[in-house]
Each structure stands twice: as structure tokens, then as C-alpha cells.
Amino acid sequence: MFWKFLDDVNFIARCKKYNIGLWQCPNFLFLAMGFLTVVAMFGTYFASKSFDDETVTIVSVTIVAAIILTIGSLIIRGVERIAEANVMKNEFISIVSHQLCGPLSAIKWNMEVLENDEFSDHLKLTSKQEVFLKNIKDANDKMLKLVGQLLEVNRIDEGRAILKSENIDLGEIVDQTIAELNELILEKEIEVKRRIAPDLPLVFADAAGMKTVIKSLVSNAVKYSRQKGKVEVDLKSTGRKIIFTVKDWGVGIPRYQHRKVFEKFFRSANEARYRTDGIGLGLYLARSIVENSGGKLWFESEAGKGSTFFISIPIAQKQF
Known part of the structure; x- marks a missing residue:
């Protein structure tokens, strides 16, 4: 403080x-x-x-x-x-x-x-x-x-x-995203452990926006992981919310930079060594999309030990 x-x-x-x-x-x-x-x-x-x-x-x-x-x-x-x-x-x-x-x-x-x-x-x-x-x-x-x-x-x-909110299946979006990132995952020889709870309720959000968010988080986890590393993707229901989690054991983010992570054009000093593409807009956009959908995006990270990002999205009031 x-x-x-x-x-x-x-x-x-x-x-x-x-x-x-x-x-x-x-x-x-x-x-x-x-x-x-x-x-x-x-x-x-x-x-x-x-x-x-x-x-x-x-x-x-x-x-x-x-x-x-x-x-x-x-x-x-x-x-x-x-x-x-x-x-x-x-x-x-x-x-x-x-x-x-x-x-x-x-x-x-x-x-x-x-x-x-x-x-x-x-x-x-x-x-x-x-x-x-x-x-x-x-x-x-x-x-x-x-x-x-x-x-x-x-x-x-x-x-x-502009967000076109509708009832969507986050589990399906997660599966699609992992499939689309398969080339990157194979290139880095990353073991992706996927855990999606069965019979998850639908959420009311923008499908394209949520896909962008999940793709950004999962691709970051893969890119910032070491060669032959591991990434865990978890999707479950808690009360009236769906919780999406992606965890890696990569480079992590220094604690003194935590408050800047969701700022525009932010690039962590230690992460910048692992890739050259990107200008630090992904997480800014991800948080904006999640919050505009009534959800919350946060993270836990420690330099040298990896990061865990969480998304909390309210479930749809009408399940159809």
C-alpha cells in the first residue's frame, strides 16, 4: 500500500x-x-x-x-x-x-x-x-x-x-479454440490438460468476443510456457457463474507489474524475451469484453513460476 x-x-x-x-x-x-x-x-x-x-x-x-x-x-x-x-x-x-x-x-x-x-x-x-x-x-x-x-x-x-449477446456454450468455444491453436501447441510441444465439467449451463455473452478472450488467454499460456511445458484449461460451474481457468508454469509476471497487466500496450519485461509478435493489447481487450458481458477477469502470477488467469461469467437466465 x-x-x-x-x-x-x-x-x-x-x-x-x-x-x-x-x-x-x-x-x-x-x-x-x-x-x-x-x-x-x-x-x-x-x-x-x-x-x-x-x-x-x-x-x-x-x-x-x-x-x-x-x-x-x-x-x-x-x-x-x-x-x-x-x-x-x-x-x-x-x-x-x-x-x-x-x-x-x-x-x-x-x-x-x-x-x-x-x-x-x-x-x-x-x-x-x-x-x-x-x-x-x-x-x-x-x-x-x-x-x-x-x-x-x-x-x-x-x-x-458492439457485442451481440446470446446464449452460448463456453465448453464448445474452449474446444474450438484449443483445436485452432493446435499448430502452436505442437510447435512448442506443450501438454494441454483440458477439464470441462459435463452438462454446463449456457452463458449469455457475445460468442465472437468470448472466443477472442479465451484464444488470447490460452495462446498466451502456450507462448509464454517453456518448450515441452504444460498448460491446464479448466471450465466449471460455481453457483450462478461459470468459471474458466487457464494455468501455465511459464515465465510469470513480476509482482511490481501486476497493476499494469490490463493496461494498453503493456508487455512484461521478462515475457518480452519469449516472443516478438504482439503489442500488448490482448489482455486489455479481453478484460473489456468480459466486463461488458457482465463478467470478471483476474489473474495470479509470480515471476519464474507461471500465471493463472480466471474468467467469471454469469449463467444465462433462460437455458435454451
Whole structure:
């Protein structure tokens, strides 16, 4: 708690985070105004005690009020600057992402045509050329995924995220997700232990969103596990909720970084050594989707010992 308080009042780090000067940084200005207010209270009190002339007290109070109003104006300007920068950032991400979607989608469609058996037989590609095409396709898919994440983050930040909630079977989604990640699982020789309780009730949530969340958590567990490691996936019913758990014995997350895990663009220092793709949006999106579905996402982790992520989702009121 004490270290958290020190981190909260560390205005220098906060100002550097937003890349603004001290006299434009709301954190510093709030602390300065608070300090000045306390000093002014004591100063006015002692001035009134030391001088019988009421004019001195009136002048001192007026000066203090003017200084506080000036700092207040600077705070407002600082907040406005941050708000304007945020709006500009969202607009930039939205424009760039939409502009990238077209060319990337065109590349994807053309790659699918080239991969068509009839077309590829006509081209008579060599094995090396087929590898090159696969590399292009994989890189393009990663870019499309990244652009999709940026667009979704932008929608969430602007309150425009669209979720189509319906009764869904989470067990079925978990099975589909593990099957889709089979190539990655085999590549790292990971043993995935899957435990899904029988006859689980349905949940009322967005199917595509929950699949995105579960895929993000399971793929992270596999990617951050050591070669020939183990991952456990568990799905069970507890009261009026369904609890999904994914546990790995990988690199884990240092305790001092726990509070930043669900922030945008967060990458743990020790995890970054194990893979190069991804920009730290998966967990931010996952928590937003889960919370918009009325659920909760949390985790337990220790550096060097692995991580466990939990999802709690209310079951659907009508089971059909």
C-alpha cells in the first residue's frame, strides 16, 4: 500500500508518461496547489496574528486567491491538452487502421487464390516458393490481427463497442479454440490438460468476443510456457457463474507489474524475451469484453513460476 501511494504521488514519472512539462502536468499542478493552499492558510493565520491592520490580511488573502486561480487555470489547460491528444490519437488510429484494412485484405484474398489447388497446380510452384508464400500469408495475417485489435480498442475507448449477446456454450468455444491453436501447441510441444465439467449451463455473452478472450488467454499460456511445458484449461460451474481457468508454469509476471497487466500496450519485461509478435493489447481487450458481458477477469502470477488467469461469467437466465 505504501509503495502504491509513492507511485501515485510520483508526479515526475506521471509527467514523463504523458511527455509534457511540469507546468503543463495536472499531477504536479494539483500537488503544487495543495501545498500552496496549506502554506497560504498558515501564512494568512500568522499574518492576521502578527499585524493588527486588516489591510495586510485582505491583501495576503487576495494574493493567495490569485495564485490558486492561476494554478487552477494551468491545471485546466493541462487536462485539455491531454484530452485533445487523446482525441487526436483515437482519430489517427481509426484513420490509419481503416486505410490499412483494404490493402491487407486484398493481399489475403490474393494469397487464398494462389493457395487454391487448381491455381497452384497451374503455377507449378517450387517448395521454396510455397514457403515464401506461406511466410507472406502468416505476416499478413498478423498485420490484419493487429489492425483489428487497434480498431476494437478505438471502439472501446469511444464507447462504440458492439457485442451481440446470446446464449452460448463456453465448453464448445474452449474446444474450438484449443483445436485452432493446435499448430502452436505442437510447435512448442506443450501438454494441454483440458477439464470441462459435463452438462454446463449456457452463458449469455457475445460468442465472437468470448472466443477472442479465451484464444488470447490460452495462446498466451502456450507462448509464454517453456518448450515441452504444460498448460491446464479448466471450465466449471460455481453457483450462478461459470468459471474458466487457464494455468501455465511459464515465465510469470513480476509482482511490481501486476497493476499494469490490463493496461494498453503493456508487455512484461521478462515475457518480452519469449516472443516478438504482439503489442500488448490482448489482455486489455479481453478484460473489456468480459466486463461488458457482465463478467470478471483476474489473474495470479509470480515471476519464474507461471500465471493463472480466471474468467467469471454469469449463467444465462433462460437455458435454451
